[in-house]
Amino acid sequence: MKRLVYKAYERRLSRQLDGLQRPRHVGLIMDGNRRWAREAGFADVADGHRAGARQLVEMLGWCREAGVEVVTVWLLSTDNLVNRPPEELSQLLEIICDITDELAEPGNPWRLRHVGALDVLPTETAARISAATLRTRNRTGMQVNVAIGYGGRQEIADAVRKLLLQHAEAGATIEELAEVLDVDHIAEHLYTSGQPDPDLVIRTSGEQRLSGFMLWQSVHSEFWFCEAYWPEFRRTDFLRALRDYAIRHRRFGS
Numbered sequence: 001m002k003r004l005v006y007k008a009y010e011r012r013l014s015r016q017l018d019g020l021q022r023p024r025h026v027g028l029i030m031d032g033n034r035r036w037a038r039e040a041g042f043a044d045v046a047d048g049h050r051a052g053a054r055q056l057v058e059m060l061g062w063c064r065e066a067g068v069e070v071v072t073v074w075l076l077s078t079d080n081l082v083n084r085p086p087e088e089l090s091q092l093l094e095i096i097c098d099i100t101d102e103l104a105e106p107g108n109p110w111r112l113r114h115v116g117a118l119d120v121l122p123t124e125t126a127a128r129i130s131a132a133t134l135r136t137r138n139r140t141g142m143q144v145n146v147a148i149g150y151g152g153r154q155e156i157a158d159a160v161r162k163l164l165l166q167h168a169e170a171g172a173t174i175e176e177l178a179e180v181l182d183v184d185h186i187a188e189h190l191y192t193s194g195q196p197d198p199d200l201v202i203r204t205s206g207e208q209r210l211s212g213f214m215l216w217q218s219v220h221s222e223f224w225f226c227e228a229y230w231p232e233f234r235r236t237d238f239l240r241a242l243r244d245y246a247i248r249h250r251r252f253g254s
Helices: 002-017 033-039 046-065 078-083 086-103 123-135 152-169 174-180 183-187 235-247
Strands: 025-029 070-077 111-115 143-150 200-203 222-225
Touching: 002 235, 025 046, 033 046, 046 070, 046 086, 046 235, 070 078, 070 086, 078 086, 078 143, 086 123, 086 143, 111 123, 123 143, 143 152, 152 174, 152 183, 200 235, 222 235
Parallel strands: 025 070, 025 200, 070 143, 111 143, 200 222
Antiparallel strands: none
């Protein structure tokens, strides 16, 4: 009976979305895997990460059905690399590599793009992620950014570093760069260069903060926070997020 009620609610939400604006780019902060595992009685929090990985595949299917062009999924932050216990981090990295390989399988239509700093990851992890993204390079479907070893501050620092090196290689001085530097110069060197900024950022588990996710790109994003832990996130939650996004008046600073 509960499933029938949810299906009816999904159909109602889908009808409400007919003709309304949809986000081109959705950002996902998939929070709550460890808490879900503990509350579900699992002894190993890695079970929560595995459940979250399975949920991600479902979510990408929903995004594709909704006509979303770009999805950025935050799988591992730079803070995770230094703050997680070594054993948990090792398991998490393996799960991340496995889900990235799964997303790159031939039956999936999306293109993968790594966003983050590969040099902060273990060599084997970085190699597996690079190989997975390379296998999808000729696909024309939805773009899926896998944010692994990602931090918003690190991204901006990397963008400025690349910009300085580019101008140094061209023989320009710091003074000459300072005269022409604007926000577009930095944006061109971000991990997401060439992509639209996220229209909608979704975070699960009840936390209402960005934690460093796409600090530069999210300046005009709409945010939608959900109480459910990520492994419990349902299609009805996603449709509600799309509905709320559609009825908001986006001002873009005006």
